[in-house]
Amino acid sequence: MSVITLTSDFGIKDYSVAAVKGRLLQDLPAVTIVDISHNITPFNIPETAYIVKAAYPNFPKKTLHIIGVDGEKNNLHKHVVIQAKNHYFIGADNGIFSLLFPKEAIEEIIDIHHPKSQHSSFPTLDVFVDVAAEIVNGTPLANLGEPINQVKEWVQNTPNSAHHNELLGHIVYIDHLGNVITDISKSLFEKFNDKPSFEISISNTKITKIHENYSALVDYSLPSAQRQKPEKAIAIFNSLGLLESALYKGIPNHGGSAASLLGLSVGDSITISFNN
Amino acid sequence: MSVITLTSDFGIKDYSVAAVKGRLLQDLPAVTIVDISHNITPFNIPETAYIVKAAYPNFPKKTLHIIGVDGEKNNLHKHVVIQAKNHYFIGADNGIFSLLFPKEAIEEIIDIHHPKSQHSSFPTLDVFVDVAAEIVNGTPLANLGEPINQVKEWVQNTPNSAHHNELLGHIVYIDHLGNVITDISKSLFEKFNDKPSFEISISNTKITKIHENYSALVDYSLPSAQRQKPEKAIAIFNSLGLLESALYKGIPNHGGSAASLLGLSVGDSITISFNN
Amino acid sequence: MSVITLTSDFGIKDYSVAAVKGRLLQDLPAVTIVDISHNITPFNIPETAYIVKAAYPNFPKKTLHIIGVDGEKNNLHKHVVIQAKNHYFIGADNGIFSLLFPKEAIEEIIDIHHPKSQHSSFPTLDVFVDVAAEIVNGTPLANLGEPINQVKEWVQNTPNSAHHNELLGHIVYIDHLGNVITDISKSLFEKFNDKPSFEISISNTKITKIHENYSALVDYSLPSAQRQKPEKAIAIFNSLGLLESALYKGIPNHGGSAASLLGLSVGDSITISFNN
Missing domain, CATH: 3.40.50.10790 (S-adenosyl-l-methionine hydroxide adenosyltransferase, N-terminal)
Structure with missing residues (x-):
C-alpha cells in the first residue's frame, strides 16, 4: 500500500x-x-x-x-x-x-x-x-x-540570536484558532537556559512565563469563579516545538483570538529579553 | 478492515x-x-x-x-x-x-x-x-x-412536556442551509396525538402543519406560477426524527434561510400549543 | 475495488x-x-x-x-x-x-x-x-x-456562433482564484481559424491574445523589474478546453481576481470579434 x-x-x-x-x-x-x-x-x-x-x-x-x-x-x-x-x-x-x-x-x-x-x-x-x-x-x-545539484533558494527571515540577552523572532503562521506561531524553537530558547528570567514582547503585551499546554494556565485548586478567564495571551511551546501565543479557549469572531487581540500578522516581530 | x-x-x-x-x-x-x-x-x-x-x-x-x-x-x-x-x-x-x-x-x-x-x-x-x-x-x-463508573455530566436544557397542552423545546443546531433544528423529537410530539390540532410558535411565526419533506410543501397540481414560493417557514421532522424549521429552497446569503428570516440562534425557544 | x-x-x-x-x-x-x-x-x-x-x-x-x-x-x-x-x-x-x-x-x-x-x-x-x-x-x-427514455431537459444559454465574425459566450463558473470560465470551447474558437486576428470583449476589457498557460504571460528574457505585473486580465484555454480569463497570480481579497477586477458574475456575456 x-x-x-x-x-x-x-x-x-x-x-x-x-x-x-x-x-x-x-x-x-x-x-x-x-x-x-x-x-x-x-x-x-x-x-x-x-x-x-x-x-x-x-x-x-x-x-x-x-x-x-x-x-x-x-x-x-x-x-x-x-x-x-x-x-x-x-x-x-x-x-x-x-x-x-x-x-x-x-x-x-x-x-x-x-x-x-x-x-x-x-x-x-x-x-x-x-x-x-x-x-x-x-x-x-x-x-x-x-x-540536478540544488534547489532554488527562498530567502526568509530567520530568528536572530546574535545578542547575548535577546532573541528576535517572527510570526510564521496564524492558525485556525487565531493562535500566533513564531519561528523561535524550544532548542534555540534553551540556549539561554543560564538566564534566570525572561520577558517576551509581542505587540503591546509582555509575557514572562511559558506554559506546558493551554490548560496549564488554569489553577484548578482555586474555586471556579476565581480561575483564569480566557482573555489573557499566554505562551507555550507547541506540538512542533515552536513558541506560540494563544488565548485560553479564545474563539475567533467570538470574543477574539490571540492574533486579533494583539493585532498581529505573519511577518511581525517577537522579542525575548533575558535578564542576568 | x-x-x-x-x-x-x-x-x-x-x-x-x-x-x-x-x-x-x-x-x-x-x-x-x-x-x-x-x-x-x-x-x-x-x-x-x-x-x-x-x-x-x-x-x-x-x-x-x-x-x-x-x-x-x-x-x-x-x-x-x-x-x-x-x-x-x-x-x-x-x-x-x-x-x-x-x-x-x-x-x-x-x-x-x-x-x-x-x-x-x-x-x-x-x-x-x-x-x-x-x-x-x-x-x-x-x-x-x-x-471508572461514570462520565462527567453536562447540564443541558431538555424539552419540557410537563404541561398538558404545551411542549417547550429549544434550538440545538443551525445547519449549512440555515435550517433550524430543535430538541423536540417525533416520539415526544406523538404523545400529544389525542389533540386534534396544534400551533408551533417559533420567533414571531406560527406554523400549524408538519410536512413530510421539503417538497411536500409544494402542490404540484397547481400551475407553476401559483405554487408555493420559497419564502415561508415550514416544519418537518427531519432525518434524525427532530422537529426542524426550514425555508423551501432557502439559500443563506441569497434571500435568506429560516435562521436569518426568523432571527434565531442556538438556545432559543420553540413552543407547541395543543388544542382540545 | x-x-x-x-x-x-x-x-x-x-x-x-x-x-x-x-x-x-x-x-x-x-x-x-x-x-x-x-x-x-x-x-x-x-x-x-x-x-x-x-x-x-x-x-x-x-x-x-x-x-x-x-x-x-x-x-x-x-x-x-x-x-x-x-x-x-x-x-x-x-x-x-x-x-x-x-x-x-x-x-x-x-x-x-x-x-x-x-x-x-x-x-x-x-x-x-x-x-x-x-x-x-x-x-x-x-x-x-x-x-425510461429521456431525462428532464434543463434549458441553458449556449454559445452563439451564428454570425460570421462574432462568437457570443457566457460565464459559466468563477473558480476559487476568481478566474472566470466561459462556455466558449477551443474547438468552437478554432472554427474561426481562417480569421487573422480577434478581440475578446469581457466587461470593459479587451484581450487580443490567448496564452498557453498563466506563466506564458511573463517574458522571462526581461529583467525582473520590467516583467508583467499581476494586474492585467489575460485569456487562456484552460485544462477543460474552455476559454478562461485570469489575473496572473491574482489573489481574491488580496488585490483582486479577474472576477472582482472586471466585476463579473455567472451568466454575464463575453464576445469575440474576428477581423478579416
Whole structure:
C-alpha cells in the first residue's frame, strides 16, 4: 500500500482536487490519498512550507507528497521530484524545497522531463500524477529526468540570536484558532537556559512565563469563579516545538483570538529579553 | 478492515488533521479514516455532541470515533475511552459523553493511562492515535487504563412536556442551509396525538402543519406560477426524527434561510400549543 | 475495488456527509469514497453540472457518482440512475443529466423504485446509498426500477456562433482564484481559424491574445523589474478546453481576481470579434 498526500491552493469547492484524485485512482487503484490542505493562501510558498513541514513527518516512510501551489513550469521554475528524509516530494522548484529542508538533508533532486510540463496550466493533474504513479510503480527517480545539484533558494527571515540577552523572532503562521506561531524553537530558547528570567514582547503585551499546554494556565485548586478567564495571551511551546501565543479557549469572531487581540500578522516581530 | 472517524475544531487549512491521519496510517496501514467534521465551533461541546450523535450510528459496528474538541487532560477532564452501542469513542471526558448517551447505554469507561496525557497540547495526535491503534490491534480496553463508573455530566436544557397542552423545546443546531433544528423529537410530539390540532410558535411565526419533506410543501397540481414560493417557514421532522424549521429552497446569503428570516440562534425557544 | 464519488450542497460542517460515508462503508466495506465537492451553491443545478462534468472523466471506468443536490423526489423529479460513458450517476432527475450529457451519450436511464423515495427528506442517505450498494454488488440496472427514455431537459444559454465574425459566450463558473470560465470551447474558437486576428470583449476589457498557460504571460528574457505585473486580465484555454480569463497570480481579497477586477458574475456575456 502506498500513501500520497495532496497540498494545494485549489480550495475544496472546485473540481480540481477531485480530478487529481480520480486520475491517481485510475493509475494506482490501491493508493491511499490524504489531503494535507487545499486552503493554502494562493501562491503563498512560505505558508505551504510551514504546513507541509509540520504534516509530512507524521506519514509513513516512502510517502509521496504532491505540492500543487505555484506549480507551473517556466523559465525560473523546473518541475522536480525530491527525495529527503525517506519521503518523496513532487512540485515546481519555486523555492519551497529550500524552506522544507537544509541542503544536506536532500538526497536526490531530479529535473522532471515530461512532455506536458512546458505547456500545462494544470501541472498537478497533467504531470505530477504521472510522476507519482511512476514512482509508486517502482521507476527509479533517475529515469524520470535529469539529476540536478540544488534547489532554488527562498530567502526568509530567520530568528536572530546574535545578542547575548535577546532573541528576535517572527510570526510564521496564524492558525485556525487565531493562535500566533513564531519561528523561535524550544532548542534555540534553551540556549539561554543560564538566564534566570525572561520577558517576551509581542505587540503591546509582555509575557514572562511559558506554559506546558493551554490548560496549564488554569489553577484548578482555586474555586471556579476565581480561575483564569480566557482573555489573557499566554505562551507555550507547541506540538512542533515552536513558541506560540494563544488565548485560553479564545474563539475567533467570538470574543477574539490571540492574533486579533494583539493585532498581529505573519511577518511581525517577537522579542525575548533575558535578564542576568 | 477498521474504520476510524475524526471530529475536531481544527479546521481544514492547518496541518493538524493531516498529522493525525499520517500517524494513524503509520500505525494502521489498512485503516479507513473518515472525517465527521473539522469545523466544529471551537470548544463547543453541545455542538460536537449533536453532530457526532447524528453521524456515528451510520457507521459499521466497532467503528472507533476520535473526538478532538477540548481534548486536553487537566484536573477536571480525564482522557477516556468509552464503549457504547458497539462503537468506541476516544476523547477528553469534558461532558460530551453524557450528551451522547444515557447512562445505561455506556458499557465501559476507561480512564486512559498514557505517558503523554498530562503534558500534551495536541492530545489527539499524541494520545488518541496511540489508543486507537491499540484498540484496533486487539488490546482489551481494560489494559489501557483504569475502569471508572461514570462520565462527567453536562447540564443541558431538555424539552419540557410537563404541561398538558404545551411542549417547550429549544434550538440545538443551525445547519449549512440555515435550517433550524430543535430538541423536540417525533416520539415526544406523538404523545400529544389525542389533540386534534396544534400551533408551533417559533420567533414571531406560527406554523400549524408538519410536512413530510421539503417538497411536500409544494402542490404540484397547481400551475407553476401559483405554487408555493420559497419564502415561508415550514416544519418537518427531519432525518434524525427532530422537529426542524426550514425555508423551501432557502439559500443563506441569497434571500435568506429560516435562521436569518426568523432571527434565531442556538438556545432559543420553540413552543407547541395543543388544542382540545 | 469500486470507487464512489459524492457531490452535494451539504457543506462540510454538518453530519450529513459523514452519515452517507458511514452507511456506504456498512454496505460496501472495500469501497473507495471520494468527495467531488460539498460546497455547491445550494440547489444550483448548472453549477453542479459544471463541476461534475469537469471531474468525472478523470475517474476509473465504472465509477459511481452520487449527486446530492436538489435530490428530493416529487411530482416533477424522479429518482434515477443513469449509465453514460461507462460511468454511473445516481440522483434526482432535476435537469442535471441533460447538462452533463447529450442525449445520444446516455446509454440507460432507470426510474428508481425504492420504498423510501417518496417520503424521505434525506434521499442521498435513504435511497442513493442503497442503490449504489446494489450496483456495486452486481444488480443489473434494470432490476432497480423501470427504464425510461429521456431525462428532464434543463434549458441553458449556449454559445452563439451564428454570425460570421462574432462568437457570443457566457460565464459559466468563477473558480476559487476568481478566474472566470466561459462556455466558449477551443474547438468552437478554432472554427474561426481562417480569421487573422480577434478581440475578446469581457466587461470593459479587451484581450487580443490567448496564452498557453498563466506563466506564458511573463517574458522571462526581461529583467525582473520590467516583467508583467499581476494586474492585467489575460485569456487562456484552460485544462477543460474552455476559454478562461485570469489575473496572473491574482489573489481574491488580496488585490483582486479577474472576477472582482472586471466585476463579473455567472451568466454575464463575453464576445469575440474576428477581423478579416
